[in-house]
Structure formats: C-alpha cells, structure tokens
Amino acid sequence: MKRPNDYKFCVRTFRGYDCVNDLEIAESVAHSMVLAIISDSWSNEYWWAEIRQMSTGLSMIVVCRAFGTWLKTPFLRLT
Secondary structure: OOOHHHOOEEEEEOOEEEEEOOHHHHHHHHHHHHHHHHHOOOOHHHOEEEEEEOOOOOEEEEEEEEOOEEEEOOOEOOO
16 A cells, blocks of 8 residues: 555645645646535635645645635745
8 A cells, every 4th residue: 555655746635635646636636625625615714735745845735715716836845
C-alpha cells in the first residue's frame, strides 16, 4: 500500500485527503473535494483544499469564493 510520501502531491481538506502524481490531476481532485463539501451544505469557510508538493513541502491553496469562482495561490511554505 502506498503512503502519501510515495506521491508527488497530496490534496487535503478538513474531511480527508487523496494523493496523486500530476499537478493537473491534483487541481481536479481539489475541485471535486471542495464541490463535495459544497454539496453537503458546509459553510463557505470550508470551501478550500490544500495541494501539498511532497518533495518540497510547499503548498497551494485552492478556494471556491462563490459557486463557480475559483482562486488558487502560488506554492507557498505554510509551515
């Protein structure tokens, strides 16, 4: 069984995580995870996902400001 460190990217929300090896797929997974949070009627303060680049520890935050409006940060050191 692979661990998160075996992947290039880990996508996390407050409800869980998924790991992938491609940035475009990581962004797609982030959108899907946030849309699931929205569809479960969570407050908009939870409409975000972190994409962590496992080799560097840098993170990108993907946020849905309003339904259909997405923002993302550049990769930053959050810790």
